[in-house]
Amino acid sequence: MNRNSFKRxxxxxxxxxxxxxxxxxxxxxxxxxxxxxMQMQGGSAPDDARDPHAYSDxxxxxxxxxxxxxxxxxxxxxxxxxxxxIADRFEYHEGTDSGVFDLQGWYGTTYNRVVVxxxxxxxxxxxxxxxxxxxxxxxxxxxxDTQLGIRLDQYEEGRNRQWLAIGVQGLAPYxxxxxxxxxxxxxGRTALAIEAEYELLLTQKLILQPxxxxxxxxKDDPDNGLGSGLSDLTIGLRLRYEFNRQFAPYVGVHWSDxxxxxxxxxxTGGLDISDTQFVVGLRFWF
Numbered sequence: 001m002n003r004n005s006f007k008r009x010x011x012x013x014x015x016x017x018x019x020x021x022x023x024x025x026x027x028x029x030x031x032x033x034x035x036x037x038m039q040m041q042g043g044s045a046p047d048d049a050r051d052p053h054a055y056s057d058x059x060x061x062x063x064x065x066x067x068x069x070x071x072x073x074x075x076x077x078x079x080x081x082x083x084x085x086i087a088d089r090f091e092y093h094e095g096t097d098s099g100v101f102d103l104q105g106w107y108g109t110t111y112n113r114v115v116v117x118x119x120x121x122x123x124x125x126x127x128x129x130x131x132x133x134x135x136x137x138x139x140x141x142x143x144x145d146t147q148l149g150i151r152l153d154q155y156e157e158g159r160n161r162q163w164l165a166i167g168v169q170g171l172a173p174y175x176x177x178x179x180x181x182x183x184x185x186x187x188g189r190t191a192l193a194i195e196a197e198y199e200l201l202l203t204q205k206l207i208l209q210p211x212x213x214x215x216x217x218x219k220d221d222p223d224n225g226l227g228s229g230l231s232d233l234t235i236g237l238r239l240r241y242e243f244n245r246q247f248a249p250y251v252g253v254h255w256s257d258x259x260x261x262x263x264x265x266x267x268t269g270g271l272d273i274s275d276t277q278f279v280v281g282l283r284f285w286f
Contacts, residue, residue, distance in 0.1 A: 078110035091281025144170030190218030227261020
C-alpha cells in the first residue's frame, strides 16, 4: 500500500471520530522531522491525574501518606521464611545388600537459607559412612545459590574428617541440575565434589533421570582409603513414576569405579575397584 492509499484508509477510520483534526495529515507528512512534537507529555502530573495508589486500598510498602503507623503491615513473598525436606535418593542396592540415603533440607527466605545436606550408606543395620554439609546459602542469581559452611565425614572404619565448604548449586543451561563444592580440611587437605543430574520426561509422570558424581582429593588419606587426584566416579540411571510431584518410586542401575591410589587401597583391602548394582528406591519431598 502506497502513502496515498494509506491516507485514504486512515481517513475512513478517523473521519467519524472527534480526534480527527486538519493538522493530522500535516503531522504525518512531516514524518521524522515532526517526531518531537508527537512525544509523550513530560513534567509534573496534572492535578486531576489518577491516584497511582488507588488500587492498593491506601497501603504502600515503605513511606507514603498511606503508610500505617507502627510495624510495617505489608510483606512481600520473598520476606517470608519457608522450609522443605527433599529425599533425592532413598534406595536399596541389590548387589551389596545395603541402603543409601541422600537427603537435603533447607529453611529460609528466597535469598538466604540454612541448608543441610546428608548422604551415607547403611549395611548390616550399621551406618558405614556418612557425609553431612551444614551450609548458609545465598542466592547468586535466578538460577544459582552460593553456599558456605562445614562438612563432617563419619566412618565406621576409618578416621572422621572436618572440612570448610564453599560451592554453588543450581540449574545450569539446558536444564542440568548442578552441585559443585570445594573443601579445605586440616593439614592442608583439599577436595572437590561435582554432582550433575538431568530429568528426561518420557511422559508427565514417567521420568528418566541420569546422574553422575565424581570426587577429587588433593592428598592421600590412607586412614579412609582415599587417594589423591580423581578418586571415584559414579554414574546412575533411574526411572521413576510420579504418583504426584512429592511421591515417586523408582528402579535403576548404579555403576561406580575408583582410580589411582584409591583403587590401590581397595585392591589391598580385598575390595572391588568397580561395581554395578541394581537399585530400587523412593524419591519424595515435603
